[in-house]
Amino acid sequence: LSSNLVVQRDGAQTGELNMAIDQRLLEEAGRSDQVVLRIYRWSEPTLSLGHFQNSKDIPTQAPWGCLPQVVRRTGGGAIVHHHELTYCLVVPHSCQEPGKQKGHSEHLYRVVHDALASSLRDLEWNAQRSEDCTCRVSSIQSGDSQHSLSKEPKTSPFLCFERRSPVDIVVQQHKVIGSAQRRGPGGLLQHGSILLRASPSAPQLLGLLDFPPRKHSSAHADCDAIDWDFWTEWLVVAVKQALETGIPGLARSHH
Amino acid sequence: MTISPEKLLYCESHEWALADNGIATVGISSFAVSELTDLVFMALPKMGQRVTAGQEFGEVESVKAVSPMYSPVSGEVIEVNSGLADHLDILNTDPYTQGWIMKVKMSDPSDLTKLLSYEQYKSQTGA
Numbered sequence: 001l002s003s004n005l006v007v008q009r010d011g012a013q014t015g016e017l018n019m020a021i022d023q024r025l026l027e028e029a030g031r032s033d034q035v036v037l038r039i040y041r042w043s044e045p046t047l048s049l050g051h052f053q054n055s056k057d058i059p060t061q062a063p064w065g066c067l068p069q070v071v072r073r074t075g076g077g078a079i080v081h082h083h084e085l086t087y088c089l090v091v092p093h094s095c096q097e098p099g100k101q102k103g104h105s106e107h108l109y110r111v112v113h114d115a116l117a118s119s120l121r122d123l124e125w126n127a128q129r130s131e132d133c134t135c136r137v138s139s140i141q142s143g144d145s146q147h148s149l150s151k152e153p154k155t156s157p158f159l160c161f162e163r164r165s166p167v168d169i170v171v172q173q174h175k176v177i178g179s180a181q182r183r184g185p186g187g188l189l190q191h192g193s194i195l196l197r198a199s200p201s202a203p204q205l206l207g208l209l210d211f212p213p214r215k216h217s218s219a220h221a222d223c224d225a226i227d228w229d230f231w232t233e234w235l236v237v238a239v240k241q242a243l244e245t246g247i248p249g250l251a252r253s254h255h
Numbered sequence: 256m257t258i259s260p261e262k263l264l265y266c267e268s269h270e271w272a273l274a275d276n277g278i279a280t281v282g283i284s285s286f287a288v289s290e291l292t293d294l295v296f297m298a299l300p301k302m303g304q305r306v307t308a309g310q311e312f313g314e315v316e317s318v319k320a321v322s323p324m325y326s327p328v329s330g331e332v333i334e335v336n337s338g339l340a341d342h343l344d345i346l347n348t349d350p351y352t353q354g355w356i357m358k359v360k361m362s363d364p365s366d367l368t369k370l371l372s373y374e375q376y377k378s379q380t381g382a
Contacts, residue, residue, distance in 0.1 A: 051314075051321050052296045075295070075316040101268040102283070103290040104320035165319060181320040188320075
């Protein structure tokens with residue numbers, strides 16, 4: 001197997017456009033053995049809901065409830081995209097476990113998250129896997145849309161970064177990197193979110209830059225500005241390293 | 256009536272079908288349930304919905320992924336196991352009898368010839 005990694009740096013786009021581009025990448029997966037890494041931001045603070053979440057379940061007093069909303073194709077909790085970097089990684093089925101067409105790829109989660117955590121430790125952040133879990137098995141309820149859509153149970157935090165799964169990356173017990181996956185006919189899409197700084201809309205969710213690294217590094221600016229170019233390239237290098245290690249045959253990259 | 260997995264036909268994507276008098280009962284295999292691990296949500300089809308062989312008819316969310324469910328046959332959904340909605344744990348214990356998802360009035364019974372036998376499916380999954 002010889003695969004190519006295509007890196008797409010898209011800068012800041014609207015929520016609708018970001019989701020539409022990701023959906024198209026998933027639909028096109030499997031037409032070749034290309035792995036696509038798309039890195040992007042959001043042109044305005046935006047709330048993305050997990051695929052099965054309902055905006056009616058947003059807590060009434062939540063300051064992030066009034067943000068523009070989109071619905072992701074991936075599941076999990078809602079994300080406040082503000083001082084945050086998002087990636088979309090699309091891997092064809094041909095590059096994964098043969099025959100697996102249901103459920104998540106633990107392998108992909110782990111190789112990517114471990115590489116990101118390792119790279120953060122190189123920058124002197126004490127980044128670790130959460131090894132904690134707020135996962136729960138629950139029932140579903142009927143709805144009125146095309147399918148009988150289920151509603152999010154009230155017991156689980158609405159925001160992704162208030163939930164924990166063992167592969168999430170935390171710094172000082174605060175989740176700073178989370179992700180979720182979706183399978184399509186030709187491949188698997190992994191959405192990932194790197195929280196760089198707390199948003200005024202969700203001040204309780206601290207980002208990487210809210211924690212000083214153990215010693216000063218160029219990644220940690222002592223000012224409010226976020227060096228998006230630095231973090232984009234950091235993400236490219238870390239994910240590329242993860243894929244080359246974790247998905248044999250990923251030979252070369254195209255930018 | 257208990258449905259035995261040996262008597263079913265399977266998709267490569269891990270859905271099963273049992274045909275009787277032009278009606279196909281459809282579900283997902285125990286292998287799929289084990290791959291999904293902890294089930295969180297399921298989007299079921301609606302009564303009267305047209306489904307197409309090989310095309311998505313619903314979705315299931317496990318803790319860390321959303322996965323589509325693909326119909327083994329084409330036709331019209333004439334019954335949905337709505338009780339499953341409130342008891343996804345049934346899929347862990349009995350995916351072939353109580354855990355059926357929908358019944359489809361088949362429009363093209365030849366769809367069944369494209370499915371895998373139990374032995375072929377077992378070989379695919381290595382189970």
